[in-house]
Amino acid sequence: MLYKKNVAGWEIWVRLLAGAIMIACGLLGLKGMPVGYLIAAVGVLTALTGVFGYCxxxxxxxxxLRAKP
Structure with a gap:
């Protein structure tokens, strides 16, 4: 494994949701604007940190992460 997970389980879901919202706002809310594409790109990176559990x-x-007892 090249990395060790450093994002908690609940935070993974928050990052996935936040990434999806940023992608939607960037592509739908700011349609065709460069800043919209930038927000969408940051949303993709945020969602990827949730997918892999590594930031x-x-x-x-x-x-x-704390070790589970």
Whole structure:
């Protein structure tokens, strides 16, 4: 495995939902505008952190998941 998960289970669902909302707002709400495409791209990255359970920014900050007892 190239990475170690650093996103909690509940946070995965929040990231997936937030990514979907950003994609929809960027592509539908700001149709044809460059800032809309930028928001949609950030939404894709946010959703990908939820899909893989790994966030590079959290890894740089040193975030680790607690071990389950």
């Amino acid at each position: 590079p920014a959290c890894a740089v900050a040193g975030r680790k």
